[in-house]
Amino acid sequence: MNIVVCISSVPDTTSKINFTENGSNFDSSGVQFVINPYDEFGLTKAMMLKEVSGGGKVTIITVGDATVEPVMRKALAIGADEAIRINMTATDSYSTATEISNYLKSNPADLIITGKESIDYNGGAVGGMIAEMMKLPFINACIGLEVNGSKTKLIREIEGGKENILANLPFVIGGQKGLVQESELRIPNMRGIMQARSKPLNIIEPTANESMTESLNFKKPAEKGSCKLVDSNDVAKLVSLLQNEAKVI
Amino acid sequence: MGVLVYTESWNGSFRKSTFEAVSYANETAKLLGTEVTAISLGKVNDSELSKLGNYGASKVVSIEAVKKGDSQGCTNAIADLANDASAIIFSNTYTAKMIAPRLSAKLKIGAINNVVEIASNISPFTVKRKAFSTKAIETTKVNSKKVILSISPNSFRLIETGGSCIIESVESTEKGDVTIEGQETLSGKISISEAEIVVSAGRGLKGPENWGMIEELAEILGGATACSKPVSDIGWRPHSEHVGQTGKAVTANLYIAIGISGAIQHLAGVNSSKIMVAINTDPEAPFFKAADYGIIGDAFEVVPKMIEEIKKIT
Numbered sequence: 001m002n003i004v005v006c007i008s009s010v011p012d013t014t015s016k017i018n019f020t021e022n023g024s025n026f027d028s029s030g031v032q033f034v035i036n037p038y039d040e041f042g043l044t045k046a047m048m049l050k051e052v053s054g055g056g057k058v059t060i061i062t063v064g065d066a067t068v069e070p071v072m073r074k075a076l077a078i079g080a081d082e083a084i085r086i087n088m089t090a091t092d093s094y095s096t097a098t099e100i101s102n103y104l105k106s107n108p109a110d111l112i113i114t115g116k117e118s119i120d121y122n123g124g125a126v127g128g129m130i131a132e133m134m135k136l137p138f139i140n141a142c143i144g145l146e147v148n149g150s151k152t153k154l155i156r157e158i159e160g161g162k163e164n165i166l167a168n169l170p171f172v173i174g175g176q177k178g179l180v181q182e183s184e185l186r187i188p189n190m191r192g193i194m195q196a197r198s199k200p201l202n203i204i205e206p207t208a209n210e211s212m213t214e215s216l217n218f219k220k221p222a223e224k225g226s227c228k229l230v231d232s233n234d235v236a237k238l239v240s241l242l243q244n245e246a247k248v249i
Numbered sequence: 250m251g252v253l254v255y256t257e258s259w260n261g262s263f264r265k266s267t268f269e270a271v272s273y274a275n276e277t278a279k280l281l282g283t284e285v286t287a288i289s290l291g292k293v294n295d296s297e298l299s300k301l302g303n304y305g306a307s308k309v310v311s312i313e314a315v316k317k318g319d320s321q322g323c324t325n326a327i328a329d330l331a332n333d334a335s336a337i338i339f340s341n342t343y344t345a346k347m348i349a350p351r352l353s354a355k356l357k358i359g360a361i362n363n364v365v366e367i368a369s370n371i372s373p374f375t376v377k378r379k380a381f382s383t384k385a386i387e388t389t390k391v392n393s394k395k396v397i398l399s400i401s402p403n404s405f406r407l408i409e410t411g412g413s414c415i416i417e418s419v420e421s422t423e424k425g426d427v428t429i430e431g432q433e434t435l436s437g438k439i440s441i442s443e444a445e446i447v448v449s450a451g452r453g454l455k456g457p458e459n460w461g462m463i464e465e466l467a468e469i470l471g472g473a474t475a476c477s478k479p480v481s482d483i484g485w486r487p488h489s490e491h492v493g494q495t496g497k498a499v500t501a502n503l504y505i506a507i508g509i510s511g512a513i514q515h516l517a518g519v520n521s522s523k524i525m526v527a528i529n530t531d532p533e534a535p536f537f538k539a540a541d542y543g544i545i546g547d548a549f550e551v552v553p554k555m556i557e558e559i560k561k562i563t
C-alpha cells in the first residue's frame with residue numbers, strides 16, 4: 001500500500017505565542033517546531049499499516065519553505081520512507097490543499113492521511129479540501145481504520161459517540177488520538193535518526209499558489225483579572241458567587 | 250444573494266449550536282439585506298423543522314435521503330442549492346468540519362472556521378476567529394466574493410425572532426462512495442464542545458473509582474464531564490473526554506477544573522470558557538493564574554460540599 005501522510009510543522013505545545021509588532025504575523029523567534037500532534041497519530045498509523053501488509057511505502061508531504069525540513073527529518077526518523085517538500089510558504093488551507101492534490105494527481109496514493117487540524121492556525125480544512133479536489137471520500141476525526149484488501153472499516157468520532165463507515169480505498173482521513181493510542185507513538189531512535197539523513201527529501205516547486213483567505217492581524221485575548229479565592233470551609237460562598245456574581249448556574 | 254445555513258440534527262432533533270448558526274445567519278442576512286434558507290439533511294419532522302423560523306430562517310429545505318457521514322453526498326446536496334448564496338453558515342460540528350472544507354474547494358469560496366463574531370465587513374467578508382488553540386484572535390478576510398463561515402459554539406447568542414418559515418422537501422440522489430453502517434451514541438450525554446457547563450477532573454482524583462462525584466456534580470448542573478490528557482491516556486476515562494490543545498476545545502460558560510494542575514496545553518483548549526473555577530490542593534498550581542474563582546483545598550472534601558450546596562438552590 002502506498003500511503004501519503006501530510007505533515008504540518010507547528011510550534012511546540014509549550015510555546016508562548018507572540019506576534020510581530022503590529023500583529024501582522026506569528027513571531028517564530030525562539031520557538032521550537034514539532035510535528036503537528038494530530039499528524040503524528042496518522043504517521044504512526046501509516047507505519048503500522050505498512051508493517052502489517054509487509055510492503056508498500058510511506059511518503060510524507062509538507063508545504064513549506066526550508067525551515068520545515070527539521071520536522072520532516074524527524075518524521076523520516078520515526079520511519080517514513082521518503083519526503084516531499086513543496087517549496088512555498090503555506091498561507092492558507094486552500095493553497096496548501098491545491099498543491100498537495102496537484103502532486104497526488106500525478107503520484108497516486110492508496111491512502112491519504114492528514115491531521116484533523118493543525119494546532120497553530122486550527123483551520124481543519126486541508127484534508128477535506130484535498131478529498132474534494134481529488135473526488136475522494138473523506139472521513140474526519142477518524143478513530144479507527146481497519147484495512148482488509150481494498151475494503152476498509154472506518155470509525156469517526158461524532159457528538160457523544162461514534163459512527164461506523166465502510167469505504168473502498170483510496171480515500172482521505174483526518175486523524176487524531178484513537179487512530180492509534182498515545183502509547184503507540186514512536187520516539188525516533190539513534191538508528192532512525194542516522195537513516196533519516198540519507199532518506200530522500202525531494203523539493204518540488206508549487207503549481208498554483210492561489211489562496212482563498214488572508215490573515216489581516218492577530219491579537220492575544222484580553223488578560224484575565226485575578227482569581228477570587230474562597231476559603232475551603234466556605235463552599236457555599238463559591239456557589240453563591242457562581243450564582244449571583246458570575247451568573248453561570 | 251441569500252444566506253444558506255446548514256442545520257444539523259441528531260436523531261431528528263436540533264441542538265443549541267444549530268440555533269446559534271441560524272441566529273448568526275440571520276444577522277448576516279440583515280447586513281446583506283437578504284433572507285435565510287436553512288438546509289436540513291436526514292429525517293427531521295415538520296414540527297422540529299418549523300423551530301428554525303423562530304431564529305430567522307424564512308425557508309427550510311429538508312433533504313431526508315442524505316446521510317451525515319457521507320461528506321460527498323452532503324457537500325453535493327448543499328452545493329446544488331448554493332448558486333445564489335452569498336454566505337453559507339455552519340456550526341462547528343464533526344459533520345460540518347467534513348462538509349465546509351469540501352464545499353469551499355468545490356465552489357471556490359473562501360472558508361473560515363472558529364468564527365466568534367459577526368462579520369465586520371461584507372466586501373470582502375472579514376471576521377474574527379480563534380487561532381493557536383485560543384491563544385490568539387485572528388482577523389481574516391476571504392479572497393472570494395462569497396464566504397463559508399463555521400461558528401464556534403457558545404460564542405454567538407441565540408436571537409429569537411418569533412418568525413416562521415415555509416418547509417420544502419427536496420429529493421436528492423446525491424451519494425458518495427461510503428456506506429454508513431450505523432452509530433453508537435451514549436444517549437443523554439451532553440457533548441463537551443457544546444456544553445454550557447463542563448466539570449473536568451485530572452490526575453488529582455487518584456483513580457477512576459473516584460469519578461462518581463464528578464459525574465454527580467455535572468449531572469445536577471446539567472453539564473458535561475471532561476478530563477485532562479493523562480487521565481484519558483492511562484484509561485481512567487474515555488478519550489472522548491480529553492480536553493485541551495490536543496483534545497476537545499471547550500467554550501463553556503462555566504468550566505470547573507478539579508485536581509487539574511493547569512498545564513499550558515490544558516489551558517490552551519479550555520481558556521475561552523467564560524468563567525473558570527479551579528479546585529486544587531496546591532496553592533501554586535498554575536490553574537489559579539487562569540481561573541476566575543478558586544478554592545485551595547482537597548477535592549474529596551470540596552466537591553461533595555459543592556454538590557450539597559448546589560442541590561439547595563436547584
Ligand SMILES: Cc1cc2nc3c(=O)[nH]c(=O)nc-3n(C[C@H](O)[C@H](O)[C@H](O)COP(=O)(O)OP(=O)(O)OC[C@H]3O[C@@H](n4cnc5c(N)ncnc54)[C@H](O)[C@@H]3O)c2cc1C
Pocket residue numbers: 013037450451452453454476477478479480491492493494495496507508509510511512513514515518528529530531534546547548549
Ligand atoms: C504535546 C503535548 C500535548 C498535550 N496536550 C494536552 C491536552 O490537550 N490536554 C491536557 O490536559 N494535557 C495535555 N498535555 C499534558 C500536560 O502537559 C499536563 O501533563 C497535563 O495537563 C496534566 O494533567 P493533570 O493536571 O490532570 O495532572 P497533574 O499535572 O499531575 O496535576 C494534578 C493536580 O491535582 C492536584 N491534586 C492532587 N490531589 C488533589 C486533591 N486531593 N484535591 C485537589 N487537587 C489535587 C495537584 O496539586 C495537581 O495540581 C500535553 C502534553 C504534551 C507534551
